[in-house]
Amino acid sequence: MPRGLVVTETTNMRTPTREGVLRAAAKVADILPQTPLLRAEIGGAPVWVKAESLQPIGAFKIRGAWHRLTDLSDEERAQGVVGVSSGNHAQGVAWAAQRLGIAATIVMPSDAPSVKLERTRAMGAEIVLYDRYEQDRDEIAEALVTERGATLVHAYADPWVIEGQGSCAIEIMAQLGAEPTRIITPCGGGGLAAGLALACPSAEIVPVEPEGWDDVCRSLEIGSIQRVDSDAPPTTCDALQTPATRPINFAILKERCPFGLRVSEAEVAEAQRFAFAHLRLVVEPGGAAALAAALSGKVALDGRTAIMVTGGNVDPAKFAEVL
Structure with missing residues (x-):
């Protein structure tokens, strides 16, 4: 499909809410322990890394x-x-x-x-x-x-899914003792980014995508939903290979995300190595995108910046090659 084509919903859905995020957080807390919020330093600035790669399935989903x-x-x-x-x-x-x-x-x-x-x-x-x-x-x-x-x-265009993903930010606030100033997050279709925005209404939400799979970045820049080009390049970030965000997500993102960021394959690999060496985390490429943006100096960092590490389901041989 050409750039600029607006993707419409196929079904009528309710609107996701912060109240829904809080209800989801309570349901998740009943069955799962909180994932760690790990302190790290990048360029001398302290940051907080939410290790969703340590979930039972290895991802925030x-x-x-x-x-x-x-x-x-x-x-x-x-x-x-x-x-x-x-x-x-x-x-x-x-x-x-x-x-x-x-x-x-x-x-x-x-x-x-x-x-x-x-x-x-x-x-x-x-x-x-x-x-x-x-x-x-x-x-x-x-x-x-x-x-x-x-x-x-649906993986991201579902109000319950959006609310459920936002529950991780409720944990971040409890662990940090305050709402973060910004949350940097990997972004595919925008379900997690939208959920984080609902959970933390005052925080800056920064979605990060792999180069060439930057439909959310372009959608924010242009002001309407854009699709990934048909000749998008190969990427190791399989978890972020979504063709386009949806109206239910973009309605939130366009109000809460001032910009999106793009990261290269080399920057993603460097983030995987950093997570392994400094955080003792095994992170898949897509799960390392936000960390890649922070490490490459593309976004401001401070003592209350949270970085989402969203998944650790990586092929062992390919991970060994990255290391």
């Missing part, structure tokens, strides 16, 4: 999935759920579905990291593979939803 699936009615649970994901949301949905006794089907790209495919299958989810360069994952998911009467659990 567990939050939105749990909030969404626990709010399903008995009838909806009986019909099952369908998700679309390159792997982290897939594992979040599969994890929640397994614990709630709900059938889960996940539409995943055929080139998703094998570790993500294997772990999603291990939690009992059915996987439907597609070619991310030739097929539309949303069309496939919608067909499955229609055929099975299932509930779509």
Whole structure:
């Protein structure tokens, strides 16, 4: 699709709220311990790193999935759920579905990291593979939803998912003892960034995308939703390869994000090495994007800047190559 084309919602949805974020945070706190908020120094400035890579599924996506699936009615649970994901949301949905006794089907790209495919299958989810360069994952998911009467659990364009992802910022405020001045976050479709904005109404939210997959950056710059170009370059940040944000996300982002940032593959790899050497964290490329922006000096840092490290599901051999 050409640049400038506005993507519309396929279903009517309620608006995500801060009250919803607080409710999601309470639900998450009932089943999961808080992930650590680790202090680090970058260029002499103290920063706080939220280690969501240490979640049971290795990513923050567990939050939105749990909030969404626990709010399903008995009838909806009986019909099952369908998700679309390159792997982290897939594992979040599969994890929640397994614990709630709900059938889960996940539409995943055929080139998703094998570790993500294997772990999603291990939690009992059915996987439907597609070619991310030739097929539309949303069309496939919608067909499955229609055929099975299932509930779509979108990876980012879902009010419950947005609220659930924002729950990590409620933890940050409790751990920091105050609202952060800014939160730097990896950004794919904008579900996490939107949730963080709802959770911390006074904080500056800075979304970070890999070069060439900068639809949110361009959307903020132009003022309307933009799609990734059809000739977008390859990226190791598979978790951030979303074609475009959606109106439900952009309505929040355009009000709360003054700008977005882009990072290179080399900057992402350097961030992975920094996290391993200084924080003792194994971080996947997409999960390191915000840290990459901070390390490369692209955003102001201070004693109340929080940096989201969102995932650690990386192929061991590829991670060894980065190190």
